[in-house]
Amino acid sequence: MERAVVILDKLARNALRSQLIPSIKRPSACGNHLERHRSTSGSESKEVREMLSQLPLFAGGEIVRGFGRGSKELGIPTANFPLEVVKSLPESLPTGAYYGWANVDNGPVHKMVLSVGWNPFYNNKEKSVETHMLHDFNRDLYGQILKICIVGYLRPERSFDSLESLIAAIQADIEQAKQFLDEEDKAKLQNAPFFTEKLSPSK
Numbered sequence: 001m002e003r004a005v006v007i008l009d010k011l012a013r014n015a016l017r018s019q020l021i022p023s024i025k026r027p028s029a030c031g032n033h034l035e036r037h038r039s040t041s042g043s044e045s046k047e048v049r050e051m052l053s054q055l056p057l058f059a060g061g062e063i064v065r066g067f068g069r070g071s072k073e074l075g076i077p078t079a080n081f082p083l084e085v086v087k088s089l090p091e092s093l094p095t096g097a098y099y100g101w102a103n104v105d106n107g108p109v110h111k112m113v114l115s116v117g118w119n120p121f122y123n124n125k126e127k128s129v130e131t132h133m134l135h136d137f138n139r140d141l142y143g144q145i146l147k148i149c150i151v152g153y154l155r156p157e158r159s160f161d162s163l164e165s166l167i168a169a170i171q172a173d174i175e176q177a178k179q180f181l182d183e184e185d186k187a188k189l190q191n192a193p194f195f196t197e198k199l200s201p202s203k
């Protein structure tokens with residue numbers, strides 16, 4: 001069984017690079033989330049710029065069990081990738097919240113938000129990559145193949161004073177993701193051939 005693969009679609013990446021990099025200077029496309037970074041440190045801005053140059057990123061693999069907190073504690077279920085997929089994403093991809101597109105077993109493509117990191121609120125020991133699709137599946141998805149297209153970055157991961165604050169932050173991520181993904185250059189990525197192709201082994 002092909003357990004985990006990651007595909008970085010260079011063509012699609014190059015196609016978007018020309019649109020995302022200038023948008024750092026023109027807040028119209030991705031201004032909101034980058035603004036949050038400008039207000040912190042200069043080095044973070046550079047890191048965000050470097051990260052954006054790698055988007056979009058396409059990845060896929062089997063959905064495995066996490067800690068089961070997403071649906072029970074947060075009311076926000078997340079589909080977790082195995083460690084092989086987590087490790088094969090670029091190391092320079094900063095931890096934090098992202099948005100993009102996702103599908104399961106080559107089915108319909110849905111908007112999604114994504115968490116990359118150690119979940120400081122829970123102090124996880126392993127890095128995880130977790131996708132919440134903005135779709136009501138009403139069932140678990142373990143063992144099925146998740147494909148994602150990471151389109152943009154929202155914010156760094158952080159700890160929170162309370163579970164309610166963590167949930168509120170993710171809900172805010174979801175609202176932002178919905179808006180950004182309606183923009184034409186981001187919306188078109190939901191039709192990427194990657195979502196219907198057979199997965200090829202890790203490159």
Ligand SMILES: Cc1cc2nc3c(=O)[nH]c(=O)nc-3n(C[C@H](O)[C@H](O)[C@H](O)COP(=O)(O)O)c2cc1C
Binds near residue numbers: 080098
């Ligand atoms: C969009 C998004 C943003 C997140 N941001 C944070 C964060 O800033 N800090 C944090 O500790 N966890 C964050 N999480 C991760 C949740 O804590 C995690 O999904 C939850 O613990 C469920 O994990 P599980 O799938 O292992 O049960 C985020 C999750 C999502 C989907």
Ligand SMILES: Nc1ncnc2c1ncn2[C@@H]1O[C@H](COP(=O)(O)OP(=O)(O)O)[C@@H](O)[C@H]1O
Binds near residue numbers: 066141
């Ligand atoms: N909209 C959705 N987005 C992502 N995963 C979902 C969704 N709906 C159901 N699931 C599935 O729900 C199950 C439970 O999620 P969660 O509570 O986060 O557990 P885990 O920590 O094992 O991932 C997982 O199999 C997940 O794949």
